[in-house]
Amino acid sequence: MFYKNFxxxxxxxxxxxxxxxxxxxxxYQIDHNHIILTDSQTGGKGRMGRSWASPVGNLYFSxxxxxxxxxxxxxxxxxxxxxxxxxxxxxxxxxxxEINYKWPNDILLEGRKVAGILLESDADxxxxxxxxxxKSHPEQTSYPACNLDGQxxxxxxxxxxxxxxxxxxxxLYQKWLDFGFTPIRNLWLERAFNLNQEIAVNLPNQSLxxxxxxxxxxxxxxxxxxxxxQLIASGEVFEDRL
Ligand code: BTN
Numbered sequence: 001m002f003y004k005n006f007x008x009x010x011x012x013x014x015x016x017x018x019x020x021x022x023x024x025x026x027x028y029q030i031d032h033n034h035i036i037l038t039d040s041q042t043g044g045k046g047r048m049g050r051s052w053a054s055p056v057g058n059l060y061f062s063x064x065x066x067x068x069x070x071x072x073x074x075x076x077x078x079x080x081x082x083x084x085x086x087x088x089x090x091x092x093x094x095x096x097x098e099i100n101y102k103w104p105n106d107i108l109l110e111g112r113k114v115a116g117i118l119l120e121s122d123a124d125x126x127x128x129x130x131x132x133x134x135k136s137h138p139e140q141t142s143y144p145a146c147n148l149d150g151q152x153x154x155x156x157x158x159x160x161x162x163x164x165x166x167x168x169x170x171x172l173y174q175k176w177l178d179f180g181f182t183p184i185r186n187l188w189l190e191r192a193f194n195l196n197q198e199i200a201v202n203l204p205n206q207s208l209x210x211x212x213x214x215x216x217x218x219x220x221x222x223x224x225x226x227x228x229x230q231l232i233a234s235g236e237v238f239e240d241r242l
Pocket of ligand 1: 043115
């Protein structure tokens, strides 16, 4: 199936759309703007080695890209995707629910996670894997979750949501090619969760508290601790409840 410049391969069930897209891209069986879409996953992958609950009813897909840019800018693409998905979700909102981005690229509805993005890359391609809770969400998660149905969104066909995402993504991707990360970062920061507020960031071996000040050019989080800025490349953000 095709949508504008995108080629979509739709499966009933796969282990993980990211794993499948990675192996197909490595063997030249998929190319730039190809999408692996599935109705459910048996081994959906989340960030930081976690699993992503993937029952029928939600949207799971991976988009393969071959950006003609330095590999150092690859991580910026997960912000392009987060903003594109935030805009797509907003198009289905009946009453302007508050949509926020939580670093690095979670999408929150009124403070609860509704979508996540897993970026995996290889020498010459990037796989952007996106999961959106439409009909259901898991209960036992490290961060509270929600789903679009439960929040009053009306999505009768999940392919419509995918298409809206692809429309927004195409625009933003072009912006990113033409003008770099700055316009994307600005859009992301407009809806950033807890910007200029105290947050806690869990790193593999420690937890830091500070004020979330900004993103840098790589999409790293800039955390102010005792008037000094600390750069955080990978971690999990929580609201500081102390
Ligand atoms: C996160 O931890 O927030 C990222 C979740 C990413 C889940 C999606 S679902 C489609 C794609 N395939 C996977 O195995 N993971 C991503």
